[in-house]
Amino acid sequence: MNPALLIIFGTILVSTIVGVYAGRRVKMNLENWTVGGRRFGGVIIWLLMAGEIYTTFTFLGASGWAYSKGAPTYYILIYGTLAYTFSFFLLPEIWKLGKRHGLHTQPDYFIKVYGSRALGVFVAAIGILSILPYLQLQLAGLGFIVEVASNGAIGSKLAILISFVLTCVFVYTSGIRGSAWVSVIKDVMMIAAVAIVGLGLPRLYFGGIGKMFKAIIAQKPEHLVFPGASPSMDVLWVMSTVLLTGLGFYMWPHVFGSAFSAKSEKVLKRNAIIMPFYQIPILLVFMVGFTAFLVLPGLKNGDTAFLALVQKAYPSWFLGFVGAAGAVTAMVPASILVLFAATLLAKNVYQAGFNPGASEATVMRLSRVMVLVVSAAALLLALFLPNALVDLLLIGYDGASQLFPGVVLGLFWKRVSRTGVVAGLITGVAIVVFLVFGGHDPFLGLNAGFVALAVNAVIAVGISLLTKSRKAL
Amino acid sequence: MAASDKEVRMRKGTRFALILGAVPFVMLVFALPFVNRIEPVILGFPFVLFWILLWVILTPAVLFLAYKIEKKFNPPDDEAKR
Numbered sequence: 381m382n383p384a385l386l387i388i389f390g391t392i393l394v395s396t397i398v399g400v401y402a403g404r405r406v407k408m409n410l411e412n413w414t415v416g417g418r419r420f421g422g423v424i425i426w427l428l429m430a431g432e433i434y435t436t437f438t439f440l441g442a443s444g445w446a447y448s449k450g451a452p453t454y455y456i457l458i459y460g461t462l463a464y465t466f467s468f469f470l471l472p473e474i475w476k477l478g479k480r481h482g483l484h485t486q487p488d489y490f491i492k493v494y495g496s497r498a499l500g501v502f503v504a505a506i507g508i509l510s511i512l513p514y515l516q517l518q519l520a521g522l523g524f525i526v527e528v529a530s531n532g533a534i535g536s537k538l539a540i541l542i543s544f545v546l547t548c549v550f551v552y553t554s555g556i557r558g559s560a561w562v563s564v565i566k567d568v569m570m571i572a573a574v575a576i577v578g579l580g581l582p583r584l585y586f587g588g589i590g591k592m593f594k595a596i597i598a599q600k601p602e603h604l605v606f607p608g609a610s611p612s613m614d615v616l617w618v619m620s621t622v623l624l625t626g627l628g629f630y631m632w633p634h635v636f637g638s639a640f641s642a643k644s645e646k647v648l649k650r651n652a653i654i655m656p657f658y659q660i661p662i663l664l665v666f667m668v669g670f671t672a673f674l675v676l677p678g679l680k681n682g683d684t685a686f687l688a689l690v691q692k693a694y695p696s697w698f699l700g701f702v703g704a705a706g707a708v709t710a711m712v713p714a715s716i717l718v719l720f721a722a723t724l725l726a727k728n729v730y731q732a733g734f735n736p737g738a739s740e741a742t743v744m745r746l747s748r749v750m751v752l753v754v755s756a757a758a759l760l761l762a763l764f765l766p767n768a769l770v771d772l773l774l775i776g777y778d779g780a781s782q783l784f785p786g787v788v789l790g791l792f793w794k795r796v797s798r799t800g801v802v803a804g805l806i807t808g809v810a811i812v813v814f815l816v817f818g819g820h821d822p823f824l825g826l827n828a829g830f831v832a833l834a835v836n837a838v839i840a841v842g843i844s845l846l847t848k849s850r851k852a853l
Numbered sequence: 854m855a856a857s858d859k860e861v862r863m864r865k866g867t868r869f870a871l872i873l874g875a876v877p878f879v880m881l882v883f884a885l886p887f888v889n890r891i892e893p894v895i896l897g898f899p900f901v902l903f904w905i906l907l908w909v910i911l912t913p914a915v916l917f918l919a920y921k922i923e924k925k926f927n928p929p930d931d932e933a934k935r
Contacts, residue, residue: 454905458881461909465877468916469870590897595897597891604899606889615886622882653916659909 384700403554413555425755431563436521446669449610462626472645509714522710529703578664778829800844808836866926
């Protein structure tokens with residue numbers, strides 16, 4: 381067995397063991413499984429959030445965009461920072477409500493705030509439909525990384541199968557605790573890998589980051605300012621996209637839900653303050669993409685630039701290390717996505733929709749069964765219907781972001797009505813489907829999801845003013 | 854009287870914090886059309902990237918200030934009650 385393979389399999393195996401170990405001696409009821417008993421302190425919340433936010437997309441998509449589109453990739457640096465700023469105000473309020481009413485998921489929140497189980501089921505459905513492509517994205521990235529990093533010794537489908545089955549094992553046994561613990565491995569490996577290549581590659585080929593930019597400015601300066609190489613991604617597109625993705629970020633059911641696992645609102649506020657620093661690894665990933673732009677021109681798929689350049693410049697064992705880091709970087713978010721999709725199905729579709737009398741123990745058992753169902757579905761999608769990386773993410777984002785008016789108005793505006801929120805939500809989702817699948821994204825230079833969100837918000841507010849407001853909490 | 858006093862003070866803290874929270878949005882969204890250029894190159898970075906980085910790094914400072922101000926104006930006993 382060559383060293384690269386050994387490193388990749390070793391890491392996947394150790395991560396699984398750590399993930400299973402994380403849940404030992406914890407009595408697994410729904411509260412412990414989905415929200416870690418609401419006992420996570422600052423460090424573990426940071427690891428968990430960084431773990432679910434910085435995904436394979438960090439490795440492949442960010443460098444791929446720097447390579448093929450240029451400046452539009454900067455949007456990733458911006459939207460994360462906006463999202464954390466927003467979370468500083470949002471998450472503590474959501475957490476307080478969650479603590480008071482024992483909420484576990486995002487649809488739980490909608491059911492509580494708007495007093496409608498049907499709305500909960502609808503929100504759960506949007507959540508699951510947004511989660512699935514995102515999950516598939518993780519798996520596709522994982523397969524790709526491992527295949528390249530092992531020099532083709534492990535095919536992408538085999539890699540996906542092995543690591544995803546093992547991921548499901550620790551989700552099944554340990555719930556969110558497993559994800560949080562495996563995040564430790566993921567963060568250390570990913571930051572190390574990115575720091576080494578992000579600083580090393582520009583130095584190797586140009587003698588430093590500044591000199592690398594100098595070379596690009598000499599050859600193709602327009603690559604470094606908006607719209608870069610994509611005429612449709614000009615400043616207006618960037619502005620609307622970062623607003624949509626920045627505000628929509630915490631609307632993802634899994635990110636929203638993990639806020640409940642904090643032990644206090646203060647933990648969430650402090651976490652929001654330090655999270656922007658985690659954007660620096662992304663900057664380093666850009667450097668790899670920009671270096672590849674000059675050193676390896678003409679790649680058909682920009683997403684391959686990162687690994688192609690690492691492969692060219694480093695020994696195979698180091699490529700194995702990068703592959704291993706990439707694999708855990710997919711496993712952690714995948715585990716959280718599976719966990720929340722399963723909980724949404726069991727608690728918010730089955731219990732809220734069909735059997736309100738189901739006991740918590742039943743919901744817990746069903747959630748675990750749903751881990752298997754969701755995993756199987758995602759696996760089939762990833763193996764048989766693979767798609768381009770970033771585009772998928774943007775579709776999921778557009779859908780999840782439509783929950784924004786319902787969440788924010790529900791917290792901060794007493795006048796909001798259920799009818800208003802439902803009408804806005806349905807319109808928003810319909811516009812997303814129409815624009816994105818009709819090929820009208822960007823629409824008039826604006827991100828399609830942003831257009832949908834704007835209409836959604838106007839309708840939610842307008843109809844709320846005309847109808848009876850929700851009951852006070 | 855005391856209760857309403859407290860409420861006004863609380864609102865003040867939250868209001869300051871919200872104003873600070875708007876800073877990253879202004880700098881990283883609405884300022885973009887004005888900073889979308891390469892020159893001057895600063896620390897080796899094209900200007901637009903330098904600008905974005907600057908505000909990514911300054912945002913924690915801005916939020917920390919918001920945190921301190923909220924703490925100062927929002928009475929601590931109020932937090933303990935929750």
